[in-house]
Every structure is written in structure tokens, then in C-alpha cells.
Amino acid sequence: MRAEYMKIGKCIWCQNEKPLVSFFNKPHTISKQIGGNFIGFDICDSCNSYFGMRDKTTKYLMSVELAFKEIFNVTRHLLPDVSDNNKRNKQILKSIYFEYYKSKGIFRVKKRFEIKYGFLKDFTRQFKKGVYEVFLQEYHRNTELGLDDRFDKIRKFVRYNKGDLPLYFADNNGIYLLSEDSDKPFLAFDENNLSTINDYGFYEIYLFGHFLFLEVTPRAEFTREIYMNNKAKKMVGSGFINKSIREMKYITDLDFTLQKLRGE
């Protein structure tokens, strides 16, 4: 019998069970293309393929996962090498929206990445969905509790494109504190992260030098102010490393091309 990627046997996205859905395809919880190598479970084949599919309701046709991996791939390639692990495949980046030639020091944004309201609005929405998608898949992989009701809003937003969820980020001054494993993306679920989810409804992601903050449960609505104030106290302080923590309106709010680091 062919192995299936399931533990509970119910999809964390559409909440369907076998035999209505199947779990044959290997679900990478974080895109392989940005170095992710975790395999999730309880992500059905049709949801798995939906995330890689172009959204036909928008003019620009980018999938949930495309927006996410394009942005983080750019940052990942532009970050200084802190380890030699990935040196070879970091030399050149050729993607749908961006190009980077390390040896020549050339980074180019292609015309297809339009700095226009309509494009940026759609792209940002897809990017935010991509971030929440990774969260729930990794949360479930670590805890097996991704089917909990409190994540229904994430399911609606990410899988059915309904409603909206905010995404906050630390507005960095171009100072990145990188560790040896900075180019291996992972999400932390230690006691501290889990109790923050329970107490505040918030979750913090650190990826390739960027800090992102997600409202993962309805509780966040009531704790938002206090959570954000605490974070700002810790991370902004005198403003040396981070200018502020604020909500992302457009993807271009995030310095994903590391202009400040590169002194542009």
C-alpha cells in the first residue's frame, strides 16, 4: 500500500477526511526552493496543489506559495554569507520577478513586478497568506493540533481567500544579526512560543533576518496593544536596530531587497 502523509487523517485546511480526499503527495511545509526540508502531514492533495496554483480571481495570477518564496528567495540571496553551506546555489537567482548575479553584484527587479496599486495589493495578500500557511502547517507538524477551532480564521483566509489577517514586521535599519543557520528556514515551537499563542494569540517568525508577527487566534484582537507595546519595548528601544514594529500594508514596506544593508 502506498504511504500517505497523515497522522490524524483529516486535512488541516479543508477539514475533509479520507476517502473524500487523499494524502499521497509529499507536503513541504516550507518551500524547498528557499531551503525548507520539513515534510508535513494532514495536508490533503487538493489543498496542497491549491497553494501552488495560480489564483484565477486576480489579474496577476500568482499563487499563495509563489509570493512567499519569491520574496524570501531574494532576501536569502542578498544576505551576506555567514556559512559556506549554500555558497554555490547562492551565486545566481533567476526567478519570475527578480534577477541577481552575485559575481557582478547586479540585482534587478523585473518589469513583471509592477510597482502599481493593483499588483502590490494582490501580491501582498498572497504573500500574507503564504506566511500564515507556513505557520499552520509547521504548527501542526510540531503539535498535531492544527485542527483546533481557534485557527478557523486562518483556514478561511489562506484556503478560501475569505476575510483578512494582519501581518506585522520589524522595520529594520539594515543591521541583521545572523547566525550560522540563518539560511535554513525553520519556525520555533518551544514552550515560550506555545504559551504566547495561548496567552496572546500571537506568533513570531524569524526568517532570513526578518521578524514577522502573526495574529494566529481570535485572542489577538484583545491583546494586540499590549503585545505590540511589549515587543516594541524589547526590539525597538532606542531605534538602533529596528525603527518600529508596524503592520504591513504593501510587501514593499518590508526591506526584502535589503536596500538599507546594501546602502542604497
Ligand SMILES: [Zn+2]
Ligand atoms: Zn484539504
